[in-house]
């Protein structure tokens with residue numbers, strides 16, 4: 188360590204109200220200025236290695252155990268990859284639409300969970316609010332209507348997943364080349380019965396996020412924000428798409444870096460840097476290099492990248508969102524919340540559209556074709572672009588697996604957000620309060636990081652602050668809670 | 669007498685078991701009235717701050733920090749429950765127990781098709797916890813009082829178990845609620 192003798196180290200551990208294990212360290216110089224700020228991901232699972240030798244058809248049910256928050260993403264990304272392995276990538280309409288319904292159900296539940304259960308306390312009570320109330324229990328006491336909506340919207344998404352995947356968490360619906368069930372009329376009608384309510388609440392949720400963002404735009408614009416590239420899938424015609432499409436990347440000003448990149452060729456465009464202080468890698472666009480090629484993924488990147496939404500309510504909201512930055516990409520970190528709620532509304536509209544589609548009651552569920560021994564499957568998960576890549580041998584066993592999970596791509600952005608907030612809110616302050624530390628977590632939380640996935644792991648992020656002298660001696664220690 | 673206090677944590681799990689707790693749906697609002705949460709991923713309490721009636725643990729132990737947290741839970745909880753297959757027997761993460769840790773790390777940080785590693789080193793800074801050579805189920809690290817099977821256990825099983833424990837009743841789940849997938 189090159190720190191001066193006077194330097195101090197602050198540790199926030201574990202970071203909470205995000206999904207996954209992480210910790211933050213801040214290195215301060217003798218004038219309490221932040222010299223270095225880092226988000227460390229502290230877990231490692233080893234999926235890439237230990238699934239070698241397993242038969243490929245296990246992958247959709249096995250790899251989703253990376254993450255119980257959005258298991259459907261891994262379930263479907265693995266299924267899309269395995270479809271290609273069996274030559275069954277041209278799904279029947281019933282199989283495709285069942286999977287789409289499952290996927291939108293998951294976006295709906297995951298975004299509701301993040302907004303209402305995890306982040307709303309910061310927005311409703313303020314970043315400095317008392318720890319005792321700054322959580323979902325506090326929201327339930329003070330804003331019972333909102334809490335009920337959050338719980339019921341999440342439940343609705345979970346019911347959609349159960350109806351399509353067979354189980355709310357770690358379902359089994361998608362199989363190589365298709366799906367193992369269709370939607371019964373009873374299931375359809377039960378879900379449709381609540382649709383109007385869900386649409387109304389979704390519009391309300393967009394409004395809460397929008398009003399909050401616009402009312403606080405001046406402060407939020409600077410909060411943990413910075414220019415960045417943005418990456419996501421888009422459909423062939425440029426529309427927003429979370430299940431399929433080509434990769435699009437644009438820079439902070441909206442210049443296209445690459446567009447409609449074939450999923451199978453992703454290794455030509457992206458690489459991941461290893462740094463010794465985190466188990467999570469740092470992806471970047473190869474043509475730009477690790478210094479400037481890092482990018483953001485997730486709701487903000489997707490809403491920035493898409494030319495339009497193919498549903499009317501979400502498209503109207505997108506236009507309003509894009510209007511704030513004159514159609515250029517929005518680079519405000521806290522705008523993730525607004526973008527996320529627009530996506531929630533879109534998923535609700537999509538579910539409505541799909542539930543009225545008679546193809547969901549079709550009987551033709553599986554296709555097969557010519558076998559391949561290597562394939563890539565890319566999907567948009569709630570937290571961003573998710574890559575699965577497998578190679579198998581003649582005995583159908585996995586011999587190579589590569590996973591770039593959504594939150595990994597946001598590793599550098601989250602670190603930048605931490606650095607920015609630490610520099611603005613902690614640097615040079617004589618005393619460090621719990622509220623200041625929560626500011627750092629608020630910036631991380633905006634990305635809805637799923638650090639469990641990211642390290643192919645899972646857990647939560649608590650908070651301990653340690654000030655350590657350069658000689659390694661503990662000067663001060665603060666624990667939250 | 670205050671409300672009973674519950675603490676929950678995720679060790680080497682996928683958070684699916686915590687999601688299954690939330691899948692008790694609107695009963696969660698009732699739960700908020702009946703109990704208080706101490707340390708849990710849903711709030712910002714970073715360490716257990718008082719004696720807890722029940723501790724729910726998801727996931728086994730894969731690194732040194734998991735062990736420390738599990739010990740903190742054992743010391744502070746009257747009843748400690750392994751929730752789900754990872755806590756109970758290591759689960760999917762324990763698939764790595766048949767392979768050396770070095771091979772797992774090399775695959776992730778040296779060999780993968782998108783890896784860019786200028787130093788040729790795997791992550792090893794003092795700021796990240798040491799990984800254990802194997803993934804251990806919770807009861808191999810501390811005494812556990814109950815095990816709830818499932819990946820994850822169904823929400824109804826978690827609810828029934830909580831209600832029984834908080835009422836001091838024996839934990840006898842009906843056959844339909846015991847699931848192993």
Ligand code: SF4
Nearest residue numbers: 681682684752753754
């Ligand atoms: S038992 Fe299953 S759901 Fe629970 S943490 Fe382990 S993998 Fe996730």
